[in-house]
Amino acid sequence: MEGFRARAPGKIILAGEHAVVHGSAAVAAAIDLYTHSSLHLLPASEEDGAGAVEVDLRDTGLVFSWPCARLREVFGDTAGAAVNAPKPCSSDELAAMAELLEQEHIPEDKIWLAAGLSAFLYLYTSILGCRPGKAVVKSDLPLGAGLGSSAAFSVSLSGALLAAAGAVRPQAADAGTEWGSFHKEDLELVNQWAFQGEKIIHGKPSGIDNAVSTFGSMIKFKKGEFTNLKSSNPVKMLITDTKVGRNTKALVAGVSERASRHPDAMASVISAVNSISEELSSIVELAADDEVAITAKEEKLAELMEMNQGLLQCMGVSHCAIETVLRTTLKYNLVSKLTGAGGGGCVLTLIPSLLPNSVLEKTTAEIESHGFRCFQVKVGGRGLQFCRG
Numbered sequence: 110m111e112g113f114r115a116r117a118p119g120k121i122i123l124a125g126e127h128a129v130v131h132g133s134a135a136v137a138a139a140i141d142l143y144t145h146s147s148l149h150l151l152p153a154s155e156e157d158g159a160g161a162v163e164v165d166l167r168d169t170g171l172v173f174s175w176p177c178a179r180l181r182e183v184f185g186d187t188a189g190a191a192v193n194a195p196k197p198c199s200s201d202e203l204a205a206m207a208e209l210l211e212q213e214h215i216p217e218d219k220i221w222l223a224a225g226l227s228a229f230l231y232l233y234t235s236i237l238g239c240r241p242g243k244a245v246v247k248s249d250l251p252l253g254a255g256l257g258s259s260a261a262f263s264v265s266l267s268g269a270l271l272a273a274a275g276a277v278r279p280q281a282a283d284a285g286t287e288w289g290s291f292h293k294e295d296l297e298l299v300n301q302w303a304f305q306g307e308k309i310i311h312g313k314p315s316g317i318d319n320a321v322s323t324f325g326s327m328i329k330f331k332k333g334e335f336t337n338l339k340s341s342n343p344v345k346m347l348i349t350d351t352k353v354g355r356n357t358k359a360l361v362a363g364v365s366e367r368a369s370r371h372p373d374a375m376a377s378v379i380s381a382v383n384s385i386s387e388e389l390s391s392i393v394e395l396a397a398d399d400e401v402a403i404t405a406k407e408e409k410l411a412e413l414m415e416m417n418q419g420l421l422q423c424m425g426v427s428h429c430a431i432e433t434v435l436r437t438t439l440k441y442n443l444v445s446k447l448t449g450a451g452g453g454g455c456v457l458t459l460i461p462s463l464l465p466n467s468v469l470e471k472t473t474a475e476i477e478s479h480g481f482r483c484f485q486v487k488v489g490g491r492g493l494q495f496c497r498g
């Protein structure tokens with residue numbers, strides 16, 4: 110049976126997380142860690158004409174399945190009719206899905222999965238209706254760690270579902286790989302559906318994560334609009350996963366609460382972040398062709414990241430594990446900031462191009478001695494890709 114496979118990257122945010130939810134600019138880039146979604150449509154079973162929708166979440170070792178007849182009760186017979194017009198999940202649908210998921214008895218230590226499952230059910234039934242099918246999702250990304258796993262989940266699923274529905278036309282595979290892309294207007298549709306998934310997971314997303322996961326590259330994003338940034342020199346980042354679990358929805362809500370308690374002070378913080386993101390995006394694009402120019406550029410980037418981290422602390426989204434990473438890297442004259450929603454999760458450390466390998470190794474070893482995990486990624490690569498099989 111024909112299968113539809115899509116992969117979508119995670120991201121780092123170089124500047125502007127949280128403030129971007131409140132209208133500030135932010136800068137983000139795709140990374141070469143992907144979430145893969147595959148989908149097989151199944152024939153409706155002969156006896157009851159119904160069958161089931163199944164999702165196998167490999168990262169959690171859990172498989173969920175719902176009879177199509179039960180999904181029809183929740184989403185109605187017209188589910189899947191408006192595939193070309195993405196619309197938000199209504200509060201009634203959210204409540205009905207919560208009830209459906211209560212019956213799944215999700216283990217207490219994996220209760221965070223409920224948001225992802227709701228996004229899955231909403232995207233599946235909105236795009237394909239209540240017809241039987243089997244989806245498998247697997248990710249290279251740490252989940253709930255600030256690298257945009259929620260967006261990669263929504264984008265890769267939307268890509269596979271829309272291709273299965275025939276609503277987007279995948280292009281031929283790029284030379285030397287099994288992966289191809291989609292036309293720009295098809296990517297727009299994927300992005301709009303993925304945004305609906307992110308709304309279910311984040312509560313109030315800015316849209317930056319799904320945009321960079323769909324379109325790839327490095328982008329400056331502001332109020333739903335974005336531009337590609339052409340970085341003339343590679344941006345090298347060390348990522349530290351503090352392994353402290355956190356949840357973007359709760360952190361975003363916490364920042365909004367602080368903003369309603371201190372509107373003037375927080376408006377100033379958000380405006381300062383906006384200036385940092387604007388400046389950072391123009392520095393990224395500066396051409397630097399000798400060592401002196403490259404070093405000057407990196408020093409400016411580092412200073413802006415340091416300032417942004419200070420403002421994230423003002424917003425209340427740092428964490429003692431994050432502060433430990435900052436203190437450790439500072440010993441080696443390296444600058445770090447949290448990335449994504451904070452409260453734990455991942456930290457970025459800028460790696461200057463002239464940094465001796467021995468210093469990088471020592472820094473990494475010292476960070477890891479605290480029980481954290483360090484890794485490097487390629488920054489600014491492809492967005493959503495597709496293949497059959």
Ligand SMILES: Nc1ncnc2c1ncn2[C@@H]1O[C@H](COP(=O)(O)OP(=O)(O)O)[C@@H](O)[C@H]1O
Pocket residue numbers: 144166168169221222223224225226246247248251252253254255256257258259260262310311355356357358449450
């Ligand atoms: N591969 C996956 N399998 C199941 N759920 C996922 C997967 N990726 C993301 N999710 C959902 O997204 C949530 C994490 O999103 P979020 O808190 O925004 O953190 P982040 O996007 O930084 O990883 C998870 O709790 C889960 O509900």
Ligand SMILES: C[C@@](O)(CCOP(=O)(O)O)CC(=O)O
Pocket residue numbers: 125126127128129130254255256257258259311313314315316317318357361448449450451
């Ligand atoms: C905090 C925020 O700016 C980014 C969240 O990213 P992540 O889910 O932590 O990877 C929220 C958003 O922009 O939707």
Ligand SMILES: [Mg+2]
Pocket residue numbers: 257258259260311318357
């Ligand atoms: Mg997220």
